[in-house]
Amino acid sequence: MRFIVACVFLVCALLALLLAVSKAPADLHIVSVNETHTYTVREESVFAFEFLANRDDTHHFLKEAIHGAGVVGSCNEKRYPLSLLSIEKNVRPFGEELYHHYRLAFAPKIAGGIEKLAFSNASLQLVYGRFPNLTLPIGEFNVTYEENLGDALTLQAVRSVPGDEGFGLSAFGVFLTLENTASRDVVVTEISLNAQKVVPDLASSLFKEDPGHPDDFDALFSEYERFNRPSDGEAIFPASSTKTLFVPFSYLETTLLHRYPLVIDYRLDNQKGRLMLNDFLFINTNRFASENEEAFVHVRPD
């Protein structure tokens, strides 16, 4: 009898020890990037959002658990519905730790037609069947659609210039080689990325007479003096000419920009024209490599 009691005590003591020693799982910590998302939407468009999480044993990034998704603005006034296509999982270092990396790809739900939308502070909302919704800040989110007007100006070459303004590698400006196919002058009046936090500064842009871009972006700065400045924030393309324009970007707030469309508005005589390039991935880099905390948003779901 004493032996049985001793055994029970021993087992209880061991269980208590195990409970004390075993660590409770860490609270879920999700990291997202303060990024500018700007897309030209088509039926086949794919939107991708990337997140890091310190755990992979929760339902939050399980495709089967996600019943709905959409992008919402800061006031939740509108919801841009999305269909989840895939979730890719990987591992990435973040700070001193290894995190689980998730890339969620979505298709737009555009049954009712493509609409224009601009959220300066947007979040991805994931809807689960049995669990509370998860709202993950993603930065800026803008969508528009391709809208070309006239054919006097054509795009011959485009290349983004990367730079690090202190919060991570991002688009610093763009080289554009444009051809005026008309027999009269074309005046480029505005260049836009359809974004709110990053704005091309046409007034500070630089011309180069011959097409071609330097391979080394550091060398670009030594070539500045050879360029001629356009006047009054308008770039004039003489009849039947091809020129390369370097347009720097102004960052109004901290954000990362790797993929963007180009909207080039111009004037031929008194007629307006527009040349658009769909969103294109110009810079392919690790979004989570920045050492500046401002580039990230941390979420700790309940």
Place this chain on the structure above:
Amino acid sequence: MKKSLAFFMILLFMLAPLEEIGAAEYLTYQSIHFKRGSHKMLADYTNYDYNRHYAQLSGRRFWGWRTYAASENAPVYFKRDTLFIIKNEGETPIHQNFQFKTSEQNTTQLSASGSIGFKGSGEAKGFQLGLDSHVKASAETKRTSYVEETVDIRIQVDPMTKLHIGVYGEGRISNGVGRYYRFFKNTRSGGGEVFTLTTEYYSIEKVAL
């Protein structure tokens, strides 16, 4: 007698130098340049460079590596290649959708010269005989993985032009020399290089036919 012969054969095998030359994809890039300093790619090392770097190695050792890093995580920029995408030989512009898959990010490629060799393949590839642990860049980047992204764009291709996608990028290079010793005898020597791809940039260019 048989035992001594077997021991002698094993000793002979262990001391025999092996000639292996490694190659990596980054060595096929159109151009690759260091951003600053007087760094050199391993492929550009001259006999003088090897001798200069070997002279930096301290004395023999009973067993294992002696290494010297000439470049450590030196930033480079490169032009990888040009992807030919679409050709329009017609008389009217065409609008075309095209897709391409982006390369891996933060991946490591290795190359070697002399009798330094590799073990494994693909992402698990590493230098033989534990040289990895002597190469800081190799050990650091091994933990990382990659994401592949599909780039999808619709663009107008003008008459009598072809469209290219140019792939440029940045990375880091570490290289140097090493000697491997067994029973104080130098059995392997050569150079090793680790290239880590950090960022790729894509450009669109139309070229007249």
